[in-house]
Amino acid sequence: MRETRMSDKKNSAGWSRRDVMKAAGAFSAAGAMPMFFSRGAWAENNFANNPGKATSIKLGFNVPQTGAYADEGADELRAFKLAVKHLNGEGDGGLMNTMKPLSLKGNGVLGKKVEYVTGDTQTKSDAARASAKRMIEKDGVIMFSGGSSSGVAIAVQSLAQEMGVVFMAGLTHSNDTTGKDKRRYGFRHFFNAKMTGSALGPVLKKEMGTDRKAYHLTSDYTWGWTQEESIKETTEALGWKTVKTVRTPVGAGDFSQYITPILNSGADTLILNHYGKDMINSLTQSIQFGLKDKQVNGKNFEIIVPLYSRLMAQGAGKNLKGILGTTNWNWALKDKGSQAFVKSFGSEYGFPPSQAAHTCYVQTLLYANACEMAGTFYPPEVIKQLEGFKFDGMGNGATEYRAEDHQCFKDVLVVRGNENPTSQFDLLEIVQEVPRSQVEYDAKIFGGELGPYKV
């Protein structure tokens, strides 16, 4: 591991343009600068925010605290705090009781107490990056996590690569996060649009048959497009026809002008590639237009919402009843890991965790565990431990962090809006736990490259 710095960038002449420029720059700058922020000197004892002999380490939790996803962000933050507690050996230990294999000892990470800092992404790339930079430059975090939108996740993930600090993504569902925009320093536990498509396919076939005509309403930005593409691919493989795909502006509010053309389009299925507020509005309004009571081609008209979250389930209220979709995790799962997490979270806060909370909690533990396995905080070594790491007991069954694209592979849940909820939290009914083998795909199909271990 002990290479001389930058050797990989040198050309045949033995010096690189960059080195010369650095020297020149350092020369001209040295006088004026009280604190030159040094980067680039990479070795095991000298990397970004090396805790060195300090008795504690800092993690950064970068979540939306203002804006449309503030509630989701708040839930993520709760999970992070819980994870820190458990890592430090406080509380009931949560998933540390069920995770296998486990290197964590409940005495912090590598014997250092875990502390945290928080920040507000505002669900905006610029704000999220500014907040992450604050954590890295000022607070000295060695890992940061969080998120509620793919745009933000991708933006901060590339920052993680630039700064040499690991980013454990929270809720992000776009194929691009671990596809064409994947990074060596970014990891995603959450599932993606491609897996949503693969998981939904068989259920759709069983419930709706092979002869359907689908109409897509899609949020006009990258996440919407990747989901539309993935779902289209799946449904067309079943034999469904795609009548039309219509792009809607983000934050349109009133979708009536996009819904009325569906009425006489001959379509018998509506697929809403919307998320958050857009999905709540488009679903609520579609149902007001009577789509769910409609009969087309002798079949009941169906609406599908490929990606569900609790945020949406609460906002859509009873409109959600009977509507199919997928989710990463649900508190009603019966496996040991899920139960342990629900117990721990529930007794701490008085209500069950959301899937966003679950993924953030798991990500924090996974990072800490990888440090423990590596025996160091040196990012290249930690990353190598996470790559290809196989674990179980964290909900979702046996899981693997695929080395090629840093995507977690695990079981995916197909769910349906509950017709008869027994309590205020009982919004989604699990239709099927789709096994991991069914949602796996070749890492090469999306392109992109991870980049170097050392930056």
Added chain:
Amino acid sequence: MDAIFLQILNGLDKGGAYALIALGLTLVFGTLGVVNFAHGALFMLGAFCSVTFQKLLTISKHVKDESITFFDAFKDQPYLEIWFGDFGKTIIDYSVPLSILFAIPVMLLIGLIMERGLIRHFYKRTHAEQILVTFGLAIVLQEIVKSMFGANPIPTPAPDIVSGSAHIGVLFGLGESVVYPWWRLIYLAFSGLVIAGVFAFLNLTTFGMVVRAGMMDREMVGMLGIDVEKKFTIIFGLAAVVTGLAGLMYSPILPPDYHMGMDFLVLSFVVVVVGGMGSLGGAVTAGFLLGILQSFASMNEVKAIIPGIDQIIIYLVAVVILLVRPRGLLGREGVMED
């Protein structure tokens, strides 16, 4: 044909909402000369009147779900249902229309407090300062709502009986499949009523006459010895009620969240300015015009010719109208041009 008919309906419906929002803003703008960036917040507060009312009606007896041990899960039963049975259920079902009765006094009060407490000190200040103070106020109101209700949208469904669609096509000889949601039709009728009401109020009452005179020439009216201050307070209150009702009635279509005011703020300014400063008729005309154009621009046939047109149509129309007609559709000279 069916498609065009439905898009016209969509446009009218959207236009009704736009006109209603713009009406309150143009009242404040035109008479009081205040650039009110808290106008969106009034719309949001109106929508949250229906949320609050619904929450009040559904105050519930918690029946604990014993199967869950880690946290408190409840099967809620509203007291109204326990006490009055089916009648209670019906009341809860009608919470949105009933909340109008609740919203009118509440919004009036909010309007009065806002005007008396803050806005009135800014009539003589620069527009820049008006923007800063009203924007600050909007943020504060928003954050208060967020701390009370969270950031998530809250479903406020229309009464069951009108939650579906009307077979409106039959009326126009267009066939069974042409349907339109009842609530949207109600909204359209409601906005027509409120607009007519405001116009009648301004045209048929002495008070209205003074207001209209004030819109023409504020100083003059003041010089005539009329107590303008009191009138202004009432106008602001009226604007708050109209805007609040616009938001309240919209809540079944758009589940309210604390941020929705900001989403409508820009739009309401565009509508008012396109209509022309100081013109109520202009605001209403512009509202319907922009609503209908937006609906048509979203049709696939149109988008196929000009990609992305539905994203910008409102702004494009605004630019064109303001370049062709310097003071918007029906604006008068000298209002807010300095």
Added chain:
Amino acid sequence: MKSPTIKNDMFVMLIFSAIILSMPIWLKPLGAGYPDLLQKFAIFGIFAVGYNILFGLTGYLSFGHAAFLGIGSYTAVWSFKLLTMNVFPALIFSVLLSGLFAMLIGFITLRRSGIYFSILTLAFAQMFYNLAYSVLTPITNGETGLQLARGDARIIDRLFSDAGEGLPSTNFFGLEMSGYSGFYVCAVLLIIAFFISQRIFHSPFGIKLRAIKSNQTRMKYTGYNTRPYLLTAFVISGMYAGLAGGLMAATDPLAGAERMQWTASGEVVLMTILGGVGTLIGPMLGVGIIKYFENIFSSLNDQALLQAYSFMPDWLANIMVTITSPFVGEGWHLTLGALFVLIVVFLPGGIMEGVSLIKKRFSKTQANTETGKS
């Protein structure tokens, strides 16, 4: 208005430069002395100082300047992708292209005044934003934002060396644009920008602009065609915005569409008003306050508050945490909003008004000359 002397101007410049360049030192105790925020202060300072040339001098309230910020950012990133990682050409292109767009938009929008002008600029900016987010994704990369890739052409850089294994970083002739060196590049540009703005304020051109603000009709009657002056001011402020946008991309090579949203335009309006419209220093103060809230107040949580109150007895610290926590962290918006209201109620004319009030109290004779109030 007393005409300020050259000497006075030079004095202000020197003080200003000293304050800006020493920011890393004196902002440290406030928790804001880290590179990214320092860069943001300087960059938004340029944006606000430029915006003030239009709004402060002519009174024309543009709600679309974020569009130029965005154009500057996209241009810079494309320059990094196609030509070189050196920020010098990137910034030149940013300024020129946003200037060009400003000319075009200004030419159209300045046909109207007052609120009509504001809405026209707003409409243009929103069109830019909406298109950049969706249809123009091939150029802007939509929601994800335009980013560098290893495989980018970078024609000029390739003449000197091969592509490295990772992503290259931006530099100013070898000086790294990240970290403190990046801040100093931004700071020097801010000082130059401030100097130019100061010259404009006190030039005959600036005086004409102010005359437009106080009475455009009279200007017209006296035979002046005001449009060319207005357009010049509009283009200059657009170029400032472009420079700021270019620098944003230079210090952090990613350009997102949300930079062009009306809220971003609104932010610079608020910064300018908060600090003091038409004053030279005011907009900088506005920038400082808003960015400080956004980055530092938003990051305070209960844990951080407890530490801050650690000098108090436990019970008091706990009470203080309970009282203050709704106003920090996720409540930072609330505090900012309340601050807007309070400042404008008690200090009409923004913070600079307060500053000059204090000054007046100390020396009645030396009235506020350098604030440029007429």
